[in-house]
Amino acid sequence: MKRKSVKFFEQFLGFGFLRLCMLLIILILVIIFYDIVSKSWGVITWEFLTQPPRNGMTEGGILPAIVGTIFVTIITAIFSIPLGMGCAIYLNEYAKKSHLTRLIRISIRNLSGVPSIVYGLFGVALFVEALHFGTCLLSAGLTLGLMTLPWTITASEEALKGVPLSYREGSLALGATQWQSIKTNVLPYAIPGMLTGTILGLARAAGETAPILFTGAAFALPGLPKSLFDQFMAMPYHLYIMSTQHHAITKVRPIAYGTALVLVGVVFLMNLSAILLRYYLRKARQE
Amino acid sequence: MKKISIVLGIFIMLVLSNVSYAANVLQVKGSDTLINMVQKLAEEYMKANPDKLVSVTGGGSGTGIAALINKKCDIANASRLMKGKEIELATSRQASPVRIVLALDSLSIIVNPGNGIESLTVDQVGKIYKGEIKNWKEVGGNDMPISLYGRQSNSGTYDFMIEDVMKGDYSPSMKQMNGNAQIVEGIKADPSAVGYVGVGYARNAQGIKVLKIANKAGATAYSPLDTANVKNGNYPITRPLNQYVEGSLTGAAKDFVAFELSAEGQRIVEEEGFFEISQEYQDFNKNAGM
Amino acid sequence: MSRFKEKFIRNLFLINGLVVIFILGGIFLLLILNALPTFKDVSWKEFLVGTSWNPSSDYHPAYGIVSMVVSTFMVTIGSLVIAVPVGIGTAAYLSDVAHPKVREIAKPVVEILAGIPSVVIGFLGIVMVGPFIAKMTGTYSGLNALNGSVLLAIMALPTIVSLSEDALANVPKSFQEASLALGASHWQTLLKVKLQAASSGIIAACMLGMGRAIGETMTVLMATGNAPAFPSGFLNSVRPMTSTIAIELGEVPYYTTHYHALFAIGLVLFLITFIVNLIADIALNRYEKKIR
Numbered sequence: 001m002k003r004k005s006v007k008f009f010e011q012f013l014g015f016g017f018l019r020l021c022m023l024l025i026i027l028i029l030v031i032i033f034y035d036i037v038s039k040s041w042g043v044i045t046w047e048f049l050t051q052p053p054r055n056g057m058t059e060g061g062i063l064p065a066i067v068g069t070i071f072v073t074i075i076t077a078i079f080s081i082p083l084g085m086g087c088a089i090y091l092n093e094y095a096k097k098s099h100l101t102r103l104i105r106i107s108i109r110n111l112s113g114v115p116s117i118v119y120g121l122f123g124v125a126l127f128v129e130a131l132h133f134g135t136c137l138l139s140a141g142l143t144l145g146l147m148t149l150p151w152t153i154t155a156s157e158e159a160l161k162g163v164p165l166s167y168r169e170g171s172l173a174l175g176a177t178q179w180q181s182i183k184t185n186v187l188p189y190a191i192p193g194m195l196t197g198t199i200l201g202l203a204r205a206a207g208e209t210a211p212i213l214f215t216g217a218a219f220a221l222p223g224l225p226k227s228l229f230d231q232f233m234a235m236p237y238h239l240y241i242m243s244t245q246h247h248a249i250t251k252v253r254p255i256a257y258g259t260a261l262v263l264v265g266v267v268f269l270m271n272l273s274a275i276l277l278r279y280y281l282r283k284a285r286q287e
Numbered sequence: 288m289k290k291i292s293i294v295l296g297i298f299i300m301l302v303l304s305n306v307s308y309a310a311n312v313l314q315v316k317g318s319d320t321l322i323n324m325v326q327k328l329a330e331e332y333m334k335a336n337p338d339k340l341v342s343v344t345g346g347g348s349g350t351g352i353a354a355l356i357n358k359k360c361d362i363a364n365a366s367r368l369m370k371g372k373e374i375e376l377a378t379s380r381q382a383s384p385v386r387i388v389l390a391l392d393s394l395s396i397i398v399n400p401g402n403g404i405e406s407l408t409v410d411q412v413g414k415i416y417k418g419e420i421k422n423w424k425e426v427g428g429n430d431m432p433i434s435l436y437g438r439q440s441n442s443g444t445y446d447f448m449i450e451d452v453m454k455g456d457y458s459p460s461m462k463q464m465n466g467n468a469q470i471v472e473g474i475k476a477d478p479s480a481v482g483y484v485g486v487g488y489a490r491n492a493q494g495i496k497v498l499k500i501a502n503k504a505g506a507t508a509y510s511p512l513d514t515a516n517v518k519n520g521n522y523p524i525t526r527p528l529n530q531y532v533e534g535s536l537t538g539a540a541k542d543f544v545a546f547e548l549s550a551e552g553q554r555i556v557e558e559e560g561f562f563e564i565s566q567e568y569q570d571f572n573k574n575a576g577m
Numbered sequence: 578m579s580r581f582k583e584k585f586i587r588n589l590f591l592i593n594g595l596v597v598i599f600i601l602g603g604i605f606l607l608l609i610l611n612a613l614p615t616f617k618d619v620s621w622k623e624f625l626v627g628t629s630w631n632p633s634s635d636y637h638p639a640y641g642i643v644s645m646v647v648s649t650f651m652v653t654i655g656s657l658v659i660a661v662p663v664g665i666g667t668a669a670y671l672s673d674v675a676h677p678k679v680r681e682i683a684k685p686v687v688e689i690l691a692g693i694p695s696v697v698i699g700f701l702g703i704v705m706v707g708p709f710i711a712k713m714t715g716t717y718s719g720l721n722a723l724n725g726s727v728l729l730a731i732m733a734l735p736t737i738v739s740l741s742e743d744a745l746a747n748v749p750k751s752f753q754e755a756s757l758a759l760g761a762s763h764w765q766t767l768l769k770v771k772l773q774a775a776s777s778g779i780i781a782a783c784m785l786g787m788g789r790a791i792g793e794t795m796t797v798l799m800a801t802g803n804a805p806a807f808p809s810g811f812l813n814s815v816r817p818m819t820s821t822i823a824i825e826l827g828e829v830p831y832y833t834t835h836y837h838a839l840f841a842i843g844l845v846l847f848l849i850t851f852i853v854n855l856i857a858d859i860a861l862n863r864y865e866k867k868i869r
Contacts, residue, residue, distance in 0.1 A: 007765065011765075012761045014768070018666050019670060020666070021666030021669075022664055022670045022671070022675075025690065026686065028690065028734075035704075035705050039704075044855070056326045062339055064784060068783065079645075083596060086589075086593035086594075087590075089593075090591055093590075094587055094590055094679040095306055096306075104597055106858065107602075110851055113789075113851075114604065114850060115846055117822050120826070121608065121611075121822065122607055122825070125610075125611050125840070129831065135359065146600060149597070150597075161829045178587070179586045179587075196553070204692070204759075207696070209695065210695075210795060210819075213823060213826075218342070218343055219344045219345065220342060221342050222342050223340070224313075236694055236795075238702055239697065240696050240700075240795065240799065244469055244703070245466040245468070245469070247466070247467060247488065248323075249471070260697045260700055263693070263696075264693060264697055265694050267693070267694060271688070271689070327813075346827050347827075353827075353831075357831055359828065376833070434717060434718065434794070439824050441825065441828030449634075449636075450635075455636060457633065459644075459804065460806045463802075464803070465803075473720075476711070477717035477718050509737045518869040568624075
């Protein structure tokens, strides 16, 4: 047994190291935000957010990229939300422990680990080529939807698990069928969690570049997409091109920073709204 | 929740699935060397013709040509010629590209301003990029290992260097940059660097030095910025900048190309740092149908 | 009537659940279907053992993936060297040192780091981290494997922290109380009891972080210099598998050997991440058994 003083000294050092680790992460965050905010401060104006680019992308704003990102995220949502929630409902409410269920869960976990560029390859092979959609909002949205699916399923399942068994049992005891029980006694309580998880997943999809690289994103389009089969501009792709392929990299660096800030801002806002939504819905339910 | 998403979905599709917009836009894709110039041309063209829409994107000559073969664009900007197998592929897909020449480029070899070298021969440039010459002192400079910057395989300039300057493959330690501008950025920060860019990028860039190039050892070395010596062929690394147009030259594509080849268009070409086409290429274009 | 409706709804959800398996299987299948035609023109041996990748060369077309696989593992392992100690350390801080109120704030803060898009991290790699590394190491260009490792560490950290913290927090209180009762300090308890108990869960966390690093595309594409050579050091530019696909997919005419070869790389990537995830799965299972 060590002497007390040695033990405490060890703990002092040990915990000190742990505190340093935490501080390192905070430092990283602070540096990242400081760099982005300070170098894009003058760039973010109302014009930047509402005007299209001019003069070979060296002036003007990024409106088409913002709109494009919003459009493709909506399509992602339409595709992944019903499928994701449905799968979660099956897994949590209906499925019994079996090899099939185990297989489904392994599939979900593996899908969440598939690299984003492989989703991009899949999107090109299936949506762009085999189904002949071409490079467009639909192909990109579906590809992103597939990528977001594991996330939506996991988050929805967590939400469903959070509803106490007694809610279901009570309803069943009163003679309701399983679906009726789910519809009235489980879903309303799980919805806040499901929504939160979904919005968090969509926030991630909004920031992704690799899946949309070859399935629909474009750099300089003369207008906004007017149909599902049009190409679109998107903020992550815009940032990528602005910082590596543009013909006047130094000149547009501030615009690149501005795009980074808006992108991070949008993702951050989505995350925030998801968490706030869960908080308020939970509060409302408690009253 | 599901009901809401279904309703939202239908609503969105109604809003979005209108007349397909893409059909009215002339899609121009490809070379990073040309993009600056062609974007400016497109902007001026659209100002003069408000009912016309042109979209210009980059990605490299290879990307543009692939898009043409895959029938995903109308015009491919190419800083090199289409390869034999590309032409075969195009024909097998019922695409029939017509080549026109838009401008002239004197490919510029650039180094960091701190580098003592002022000129190189074509042969030396080739050996440097093949990795056979590894240190600046071998060509009369300081004792520093040479840091290679170049493009990626989707670039026409990448191919042009292989065909015309190196006649062999690149050293695998060359850093493959995403575009001309990234090469310039790299050179600015790296005292031991060498890179190649289209003259439009070299002319207006600050913080880099443009080397003079000699045809062979002992001959006079000329600068790519020297208009007279480029136009009379003294500068050894010159190339035509091309556009491959899908199908016979008709309609929207022909109209835009006509603007590019007009006096106004060629003035913009020179403004962007490149050179207007010579008489030889003007005749070539006429034969192609312009 | 109602029973029929119930069964119908149940089957609807069942199909929904099966869809997931089909998607995973579909991706695998499509990858294989598009990758196999490569091997009409390229020998398996060259693909798996060749170090030179140059499919579009007119002189020596080469289809060897060794260099890019090594590059991938280089940046991945480099990132784990940073992310695993810092990640586990932070997780331990959150679960054992921090006041509950501090933890309330700190956990979301780590999540914010997770939310930063990969393209933004890559961008910062070009404009801030790369030049910093260049200055620190005395080299001229910061676009190299070290840059990639640092950035990937930033991306893998939140995953490792989150899951490790979960693993540590779920160790039954009884383990901790018994250790303290025997006279051990909190630190000793953490080190010798909790970490051991949570070890499988922590391994799972690190595996998932590793999977994230292996599969990351934009960050390495923008920040590692993209030199296809066999890497000879961390201060060299490298080109991992993901970058190669991202660079070349845009310029390849569809259905050529080169096109199919890119799918072959994708297949290799898919298999590697599949294996990594499988290991994580097994580790997680072991963890759950241990805690019960």
